Amino acid sequence: MARSSSAPKEPGRIKQMWQVFQMTRRYDSLAIWFMLAAFIIPVLIGVALAIWLSGDNVVGIILYSITGVLAGVLAVLIVLGRRAERAAYGQIQGQPGAVGAVLKSSLRRSWQASEMPINVSPKTQDAVYRAVGKAGIVLIGEGPKSRTKRMLEDERRGIARIVPNVPINFLYVGPDEDSTPLHRIAPSLNKFKKTLNKAEVIAVNNRLNSLGKGGTLPIPKGVDPFKMRAPRPR
Numbered sequence: 001m002a003r004s005s006s007a008p009k010e011p012g013r014i015k016q017m018w019q020v021f022q023m024t025r026r027y028d029s030l031a032i033w034f035m036l037a038a039f040i041i042p043v044l045i046g047v048a049l050a051i052w053l054s055g056d057n058v059v060g061i062i063l064y065s066i067t068g069v070l071a072g073v074l075a076v077l078i079v080l081g082r083r084a085e086r087a088a089y090g091q092i093q094g095q096p097g098a099v100g101a102v103l104k105s106s107l108r109r110s111w112q113a114s115e116m117p118i119n120v121s122p123k124t125q126d127a128v129y130r131a132v133g134k135a136g137i138v139l140i141g142e143g144p145k146s147r148t149k150r151m152l153e154d155e156r157r158g159i160a161r162i163v164p165n166v167p168i169n170f171l172y173v174g175p176d177e178d179s180t181p182l183h184r185i186a187p188s189l190n191k192f193k194k195t196l197n198k199a200e201v202i203a204v205n206n207r208l209n210s211l212g213k214g215g216t217l218p219i220p221k222g223v224d225p226f227k228m229r230a231p232r233p234r
Helices: 013-027 031-054 058-092 098-106 145-162 182-189 198-211
Strands: 127-133 136-142 168-173
Touching (some): 013 031, 013 058, 031 058, 058 182, 098 127, 098 182, 127 145, 136 145, 136 198, 145 198, 168 182
Antiparallel strands (some): 127 136
């Protein structure tokens, strides 16, 4: 006898979207109003263009109206995605490892980062994460700035001995008023001035990863990390 499959079926796309919407609405009371505005505005623009440009052309009016509706649906999906992301990050805000979850899911390919911190305080659970991109190296402190600032400075000194010509920037994610919220980590990283190209990013990241936490081996004298080349695939 053939065995019936006991694995539960995954919900369909529409059901998944409905679940995302319900979750977002629970944690973001303004989400539904942003979505409503995102739908209405393109529809009104489509109708206005239909009346203005089509005149008595019924086909033109219908096409412009349909275009406005489709644009509204697309805008709703974009708004829902962004508000859902913010709602999800809001649920893990302040929890250890939250920064790592964001680095794993939200960074573009131009950034090299790990969800695992490079330094953790066993007493306070404050952590330091490292991201390498075209802006150089960004050290991200997870926890109050008063505690993570020293951790970041210690990491900066260790990294500067290995790649002395690469810019090192700081980013603080914590309870302080001037800290970066989770949903703004990726945009904040992209605001730093770009100084490296793609090959240099790979070379610097490989160099740091090969030395482990904080980097303990000195860089050979006379070696410029900007002249380092990424390993060629075999």
